[in-house]
Amino acid sequence: MSGTGPTDAVATDEEIIDTISVITAKRDGNALTDAQIEWIIDRYTHGGHVADEQMSALLMAIFLRGMSRPEIARWTRAMIDSGRRMDFSGLRRDGRPLVTVDKHSTGGVGDKITLPLSPLVASFGVAVPQLSGRGLGHTGGTLDKLESIPGWRADLDPDEMSDQLEHVGVVICAAGGDLAPADRRLYALRDVTGTVESIPLVASSIMSKKIAEGTGALVLDVKTGSGAFFKSLAQSRELAETMVWLGNEAGVDTRALLTDMDCPLGATAGNALEVAESLEVLAGGGPADVVELTVALAREMLDAAGLPDADPALHLANGMAMDVWRAMIAAQGGDPDAALPSARHTDTVVAAESGIVSRVDAMAVGVAAWRLGAGRAVPGEAVQSEAGVQMHAKPGDRVRAGAPLFTLHTQTPERFAGARAALTAAVTIGEQAPQRTPLVIDRVTVGA
Structure with a gap:
């Protein structure tokens, strides 16, 4: 069997490495060595005698036993080293080097922030290389949203990206297949083995x-709440602190905002x-x-780019971001x-009753939009640009019985029943206004 024979083992100056020894080390709660991590990632990514079932066992061991920060840093570097690392250090405009800064969100419902944020930051002369993805499940994908614009294309080669960054200042596009290919394989495996x-x-x-992307600075939007990847604030904070540490360890100026995702952002969830x-x-x-949130993240990005006094709200008002x-x-x-598709x-x-809206559940709205056709159940599945949910009431709003709460949009009306079922308990209506949760809960910087 692959991974068990002596021909699969590799001797280093300090140890003999084989697949089983790596799995059992983590199964037993031990820290993996740098050599073990580098070996297993390289062999799995490039077809070297590590089977899917063996990597699945290791992922489950990591899921149950965890990793120290040095282990996570080495695991991250090994994934970066599995492919190409981009370099934007040569970007110039008018003979001057361009500073690059990117933003990443951990995903949420109605989270369209990348769309206005990226051109807003670029309007200050900062280059924004935004490599984005597609949605899966209840969270929407930036590329799916932009592909609702007639003619827009997500796939650019590195030369096209660099040229657009120099002349326009911003690019939002798909990551190439040679960027951290180990992550692509591992993510697909995690998705079907309960180790996400x-x-x-x-x-x-x-x-x-994000590190392989080659940006000079990175701002993370780490969500917490019902519509977020991690529901508890403690878990979201740990994720933010870990990623900020990883970025700065790799030489990328990285900071994060912890933001609320109990309620959807804005009044829409969908694509167009x-x-x-x-x-x-x-x-x-x-x-x-x-x-x-757009302005708060823009301030962080501009500060990271060396423009702490820039006022992003001004460039929304005067049309420069547009x-x-x-x-x-x-x-x-x-x-x-x-015109956008409708x-x-x-x-x-x-x-169903009159009163004050105290809660709109983000997860329920996200599932409803997904069931209407705005998202996909498996990678590669087509989405409807037109599908989604329009929200007419948010927490704190007073409503009357019979007043509209949501308008559902789809090309396939047989989807309405499933979306309605998702929204059955999405809205809580009471007699008192809810206590306001801050949208930006906290800020995480190096040293956390």
Whole structure:
């Protein structure tokens, strides 16, 4: 069997490494050595006698036993070393080097922040290389949203990315297959082996791609609450602290904001619906919570880029961020003036009673949008650009019985029943206004 014979073992100056010894070391609660980590990641990624069932066993051992920070750092570096590392240090504009800064969100419902944020930061002369992904399950994908714009394309080669960063200042595109390929294989395996919710594995997955991307600074938006990857504040904080530590250890100026995801962001969850809402923000309007988080993250990114006194709200108000958005969309083949697709079918969910909305459950709204066709159940599945949920009431709003709470959008009306079922207990209505939870809960920086 692969991974068990003497021909599969490798001798180093200090130890003999084989697949079984790596699995049993972690199973027994021991720290993996640098050599063990490098060997197992390389052999698994590049087809060297480590079978899926063996890596699954190791992932489960990590899930149950955890990893120290030095182990996580070495695991992350091994995944980075499995592929190409991008380099934007040569970017120039008007003869001057461009500073690069990126942002990553751990995912949420209605989280369209990347769309207005990236051109906003770029409008200050900072280069924003935003490698994004597609949605899976209840969380939406940035690329899925942007692909609702006619003509826009997500796949750019490195030369196209560099050229767009120099001339436009921002690019939002798909990561190439040669960027941390170990992570791609490991993520697919974690998804089917019940080992997704592991802080060492999540942190190394995110940070391997972001460090390999080659950005000079990184701001993380780590969500917590019902619609977040980790529901508890303690877990979300641990994830944020781990990723900030990993980034700074790798020489990337990294900081994080812990933000609330009990309630969806803004008034929409979907693809084209969220693009439309993002355009409202870029035009100087939009929902207050989307604007607040966009500006807060922009301040962090601009500070990391050496512009601590820049006022991002000004560039939303004066149209400079919108100008960069239009240039970015056009540079990637999209028509910034084209009408966004709209659903052929809509359905309305109304309030059963009168009172004050005390809670809108983010997970329920995300599941409803997914069931309407806005998301996918398996990688590669097509999504509906038009599908999604429009929210008419947020916590603190007073509603009357029979008033609309949600409008459901889809091209396939047979999906309405499943979406309605997801929203059955999504809204809590009471007699008193809820206590406000801050949108930005805390800030995590190096030294945490």
